[in-house]
Amino acid sequence: MKYDVIIIGAGAAGFGCALTLGSANDNFEWAKDRKYLILDNDRSDMKVARYNNVTGVEQGINGIDLLTKLKDQLKKYPACELKHETVTKIVRHGDEFMVEAKTGNYQASIIVLATGLNKFDIECAGVVVKENTFVPKPNLIYLENTNNVISENLYVAGLASGVPTMFSCASGDGAKVACDIFYKWAGKVAVVHDTKKTA
Numbered sequence: 001m002k003y004d005v006i007i008i009g010a011g012a013a014g015f016g017c018a019l020t021l022g023s024a025n026d027n028f029e030w031a032k033d034r035k036y037l038i039l040d041n042d043r044s045d046m047k048v049a050r051y052n053n054v055t056g057v058e059q060g061i062n063g064i065d066l067l068t069k070l071k072d073q074l075k076k077y078p079a080c081e082l083k084h085e086t087v088t089k090i091v092r093h094g095d096e097f098m099v100e101a102k103t104g105n106y107q108a109s110i111i112v113l114a115t116g117l118n119k120f121d122i123e124c125a126g127v128v129v130k131e132n133t134f135v136p137k138p139n140l141i142y143l144e145n146t147n148n149v150i151s152e153n154l155y156v157a158g159l160a161s162g163v164p165t166m167f168s169c170a171s172g173d174g175a176k177v178a179c180d181i182f183y184k185w186a187g188k189v190a191v192v193h194d195t196k197k198t199a
C-alpha cells in the first residue's frame with residue numbers, strides 16, 4: 001500500500017504531526033482519502049519521563065501512560081496507522097520514497113522524520129546529522145534543515161529538528177510540519193480547527 005505521508009517516530013512530535021494530519025480528512029476535499037503511516041521502534045524519551053508542566057496535560061502523568069493516551073487518541077482518525085517497525089533506509093525514487101524497515105518496505109510521497117535527539121540510524125541521502133548544541137548534554141543530535149525541510153518532501157520534526165527539549169515544543173513542531181504539508185496540498189493556508197458543532 002502506498003501512503004501519502006510516512007512519519008518515522010511516535011513520540012511527542014510524531015503524534016503531534018499524525019493527529020493534525022488525521023484531523024483534516026473529514027474536513028477538506030484535498031485531504032479526503034489520504035493515508036498516513038507512523039513507524040516506530042518504541043524508544044521515545046517519553047518512556048522515561050514524568051510530566052508536570054505540559055500545557056493541558058494531567059499533572060504528574062507518567063510518560064508511558066501519556067503514550068498510551070496518545071495511541072488511543074490516534075484511533076479517532078482511521079486514516080492514521082501506527083506500526084512497530086525499525087526503519088533502516090529511505091530511498092528516493094523520482095517523486096516517491098521507499099522506506100525499508102526490519103519487517104517490510106513501505107512507499108510514500110512525503111516523509112517526516114520525528115526520530116528524536118538521541119541518534120539517527122537511518123541511511124538516507126541528503127540527511128546531515130549535526131551535534132545538538134541547543135541541549136547542555138553530550139552526544140545528542142539534530143538533522144540539518146531549513147524551516148523543517150531537509151529536501152523536497154522530506155521533513156524533520158520535533159527534537160530532531162533542533163527545537164527546545166520541552167514536550168510541547170516537540171509536539172507543536174510536529175503539528176507545524178503537518179500544517180506545512182496542508183499548505184502544499186491545498187495551495188493556501190488551511191485551518192483545521194474543530195468547533196463545538198463539529199466535535
Ligand SMILES: Cc1cc2nc3c(=O)[nH]c(=O)nc-3n(C[C@H](O)[C@H](O)[C@H](O)COP(=O)(O)OP(=O)(O)OC[C@H]3O[C@@H](n4cnc5c(N)ncnc54)[C@H](O)[C@@H]3O)c2cc1C
Nearest residue numbers: 009011012013041042043044045049087115116158159167
Ligand atoms: C527523563 C526525561 C524527562 C523529561 N521531562 C520533561 C518534562 O518534565 N517536561 C517536558 O516538557 N519535557 C520533558 N522531557 C522531554 C520530552 O519527553 C521530549 O521533548 C519529547 O519526548 C521529544 O519528542 P520527539 O518526538 O522529538 O522524540 P521522542 O519522543 O524521543 O520520539 C522519537 C521516536 O522516534 C523513534 N525512532 C527513532 N529512530 C527510529 C527508527 N530508525 N525506526 C523507527 N522509529 C525510530 C523512537 O523509537 C521514538 O519513539 C523529558 C525527557 C526526558 C528524557
